[in-house]
Amino acid sequence: MSTTEIPSTMRAQFLDSYNAPFALRTAPVPAPTDPHDLLIKVDAASYCHTDAVLAAGAMPPHPPAFPHVCSHEFAGTIVRAGPAAPADLQPGVPVGVPGRSLHPCGTCFECAASPRFDADPPGYSVDCPSASNNGISAHGGFREYAVVDARQVAPVPPALSPVETAPLMCAGVTVYAAILKSGVRKGQRLGIMGCGGGLGHLGLQFATKMGLRVTGVDAADGPLALAKGLDTGADVVDARKEKAEEVRRRLGKEDGKELLGEMGLDAVIILPESQQAFDYGVDMLKNHAKCVVVSFPQKGFQVSAFSVVFRDITVVGSLVGSNKTLREMLAFAAEHNVKAVLRTYPLSKLNELVEEYHKGSGGKLVVDMSLE
Structure with missing residues (x-):
């Protein structure tokens, strides 16, 4: 458990329907429900092409429940850790969060013996059909706090900032x-x-x-x-x-x-x-x-x-990568100085970010929570 004071409410950007602008509102801080859960303070959240696809109502196969918080590539700092969280994922540790895979079943054929070329150890799979996905079927990173699964995240190397880490969580x-x-x-x-x-x-x-x-x-x-x-x-x-x-x-x-x-x-x-x-x-x-x-x-x-x-x-x-690949990728990016060309926006300017995205200039657009 963390001694850090956690507020009861937070700001979040909600998508209330397809092809609609995001709406900034106050919402309760989410509560962990699983022994593997981590509550993180979101430091940066990136906008991905899949966010645009989802917002347009073209994301197969299962639509999100509205209102919905997008962003499946984000980074934050752990403020509370469940009893099943490992020693390297405790309060104060910066982590990168991909969308997949939140609360996998642990027993299906994907989790028990994944055929992926980069499969994780038995008991966890990014391809688990029963799992939720932060930012797609579950709420994502365009909010000040988020609940994530300790098995899906990776500690961030010191060479990478939260803003640099967020785009690596899906695009990278x-x-x-x-x-x-x-x-x-x-x-x-x-x-x-x-x-x-x-x-x-x-x-x-x-x-x-x-x-x-x-x-x-x-x-x-x-x-x-x-x-x-x-x-x-x-x-x-x-x-x-x-x-x-x-x-x-x-x-x-x-x-x-x-x-x-x-x-x-x-x-x-x-x-x-x-x-x-x-x-x-x-x-x-x-x-x-x-x-x-x-x-x-x-x-x-x-x-x-x-x-x-x-x-x-x-x-x-090819769809995303395992947690094993995620950690390997982060280490490679830190060692070889692989970083996205990016522009940052405050959470309140998410709709301006989306407008810029549709201009197709390239690179990545990231919400930096430290900006007002």
């Missing part, structure tokens, strides 16, 4: 896990479609600092400028000016290849929701390569049977 761990799932090894080629967006620009940093040869692709001035300004050494391509096959052949010539089938990328990560971006990414791949899909447009993607059958292209999905 999601693209990091996608890079791992791609199977690309040091010296091989990885493509990132949407390289100037929230996930994409973090992916450029992670992948290049892993020693991968990275080609980032975008098709808008703002995100392209952001990606090029990172100075990662990645090859940043404007899809409006260079066709996918031209990129593929150029890379092949750099590698001294003569046949088209051996030219191009070893894997590509698809972050945008457009069919055009998906096709562009697949067309940059060499034969026998892998396409990792992270985005989930409502109408899905059409996959070329020719690419799958005649070129042996493998298409796989």
